[in-house]
Amino acid sequence: MSATIASAPANFQLANQPLIYHVSYATSIPDRFVVEVFEEGITAAISTLYLTPNVTGNAFFDLGEVIRNKVEVDYRNSIGTLVFTRISSAFTMGVLGCRKFTVKVGTYTGGVISLNNASASTIIIGGAGQASESNPRDISSYYPLSTGSKTWLTDRVPDSDNVIHYDTSDDSLISVAFLNDSTLVPTIQTKVIYKLFKNATQLGADDFWVLDAADGAQLPAATDIPKKLTYMGIGARNLNHVPWASRPAAFAGWTHYEIFLANTGGGRLSSTIRVHRICPVQTKHKNYMLYWDNSLGGWDSLIFSGRTEQTDMTSYKTYRKQTGDFNAATLSFDTQARETAAYQVTGKTSYKLMSLDFSFADIELLKYAIRGKQLFLRNDDDINDKPIPVNMDTKSYSLREPFSGVFSVSLTVTLAQVIRC
Numbered sequence: 009m010s011a012t013i014a015s016a017p018a019n020f021q022l023a024n025q026p027l028i029y030h031v032s033y034a035t036s037i038p039d040r041f042v043v044e045v046f047e048e049g050i051t052a053a054i055s056t057l058y059l060t061p062n063v064t065g066n067a068f069f070d071l072g073e074v075i076r077n078k079v080e081v082d083y084r085n086s087i088g089t090l091v092f093t094r095i096s097s098a099f100t101m102g103v104l105g106c107r108k109f110t111v112k113v114g115t116y117t118g119g120v121i122s123l124n125n126a127s128a129s130t131i132i133i134g135g136a137g138q139a140s141e142s143n144p145r146d147i148s149s150y151y152p153l154s155t156g157s158k159t160w161l162t163d164r165v166p167d168s169d170n171v172i173h174y175d176t177s178d179d180s181l182i183s184v185a186f187l188n189d190s191t192l193v194p195t196i197q198t199k200v201i202y203k204l205f206k207n208a209t210q211l212g213a214d215d216f217w218v219l220d221a222a223d224g225a226q227l228p229a230a231t232d233i234p235k236k237l238t239y240m241g242i243g244a245r246n247l248n249h250v251p252w253a254s255r256p257a258a259f260a261g262w263t264h265y266e267i268f269l270a271n272t273g274g275g276r277l278s279s280t281i282r283v284h285r286i287c288p289v290q291t292k293h294k295n296y297m298l299y300w301d302n303s304l305g306g307w308d309s310l311i312f313s314g315r316t317e318q319t320d321m322t323s324y325k326t327y328r329k330q331t332g333d334f335n336a337a338t339l340s341f342d343t344q345a346r347e348t349a350a351y352q353v354t355g356k357t358s359y360k361l362m363s364l365d366f367s368f369a370d371i372e373l374l375k376y377a378i379r380g381k382q383l384f385l386r387n388d389d390d391i392n393d394k395p396i397p398v399n400m401d402t403k404s405y406s407l408r409e410p411f412s413g414v415f416s417v418s419l420t421v422t423l424a425q426v427i428r429c
Contacts, residue, residue: 010034011041011113016128017071019192020151021144022305023079025137027071027130028144031113034125037065038115042123045074048108048233054078058116071111071130079107081134081301082237083382087224090384091239092183092299092307093393094249097224098200098217102185102237105134105305131192133237133305135161136379147304150187152197152269152277159269159278161185161306163376165369170279173369174242175311177287177295178256179388181395182243184281185306186269188219189236190228197228197269197277200240202247204254204265211262212254216270237305242267242283245393256285287313295388296361298421299395300380310370310377314362314418316387321358322429324350355427358420359385359398366415371407374417378402385421397424 014030021027031041040060044053055074059067085091085100108131114123137145152159156170162184164172174182189195199218204211217223219238226235241247247265248257256262263285269278287295293315302308331345366374377383378400386395404420 010125011115013126013128017130017144019131021132022135022137023132025072025144029069031067033065037061038117040116041067042114042116044112046110079132079134081105081305092181094246099224100239101235103234106234106237107132108233135305136303151193152195155276157278159186161304162308163302166279171282172279174283175286176244176283177388178244180243181245182309183239183307184242185239188228188238196271198272199270201270202267204262206261206263211259215252215254297386299384300377301382302376312361312363314364317360319358322355324353326350353429355429357423360420362418364416366417371415399424
């Protein structure tokens, strides 16, 4: 008597969605199926389940419920920095945002347990799939296979030419993630190519990063699972920190640049990221960048170029005090003495973010920020590159369309840390 796995999710699945395993029998129906779940790097099973077969001798279970909250989108990378800050290398790699889980099935009948009859493994990345999309969500279009592949783990939607558009100021930090693997999917990517433009004219020669340790990544054929999720800085401030001849700071008047994955011969294996320069110099007020973990296990961001309002306030409890100096020979009172005093005093800082020129694509992208579990905020003048963690007040979200296709947006975020007073 033995158990089999009739079907299982394919490799590279999003964590927050149904991940259904179908367990069946090979000879006769057992009293119970025994299911063990193992996480790579941990010897003991993280979960053991006993499933009762249905009337047809089959059982189903959802791995997504077993591993809930065990795989979250990384906000720190393999070298310990925030994934969207600037570093001297082109790439960084994941830590906990990509994990491998193995399911082993056996049987229990008449008091006898038989384990490890069959097994199947699945690599899980942080993110979420919706029932309206499919269960599980198909992310095979994000494998770097051809110019028709989306590849980049962003909720931004490519245009009809398979170009994904971003905006950057000269001081913006932006991160994008992708799957760097050739062992589980038939990919042949070896490098990322970068081109800088002034309108239609290319400035300087092509630059490129090789997907290897020298540029901060591992080889696509490497077997370290968490590091298969790779992050790349694509903001102007990110690229200016990489020692390139054609980095944006080396040319005046640049308007945009393009980035894409390629094979050894330079053939495209992904959609093209086109990053447009906006607000080269902001003198009246600061731009703010809002970052959030997206539905595909990476990070997305938007620039709020309107005037941001900062509000600081405190909250506290009070207790009453009796005034007067009762130790004196004659009772005396201090006219400045407090009859009520505060305790448990904490502060709170909020930021009202505004933008007057969001596009419809920006509005659609902002919906994912509202769903985000991890949000960070950074102003472009921050020379220390230290985004702060924030929570969004979704009731504050305001949207107007003063002109056709141009939207005015405001929303409030609050520092997600207690300010002690």
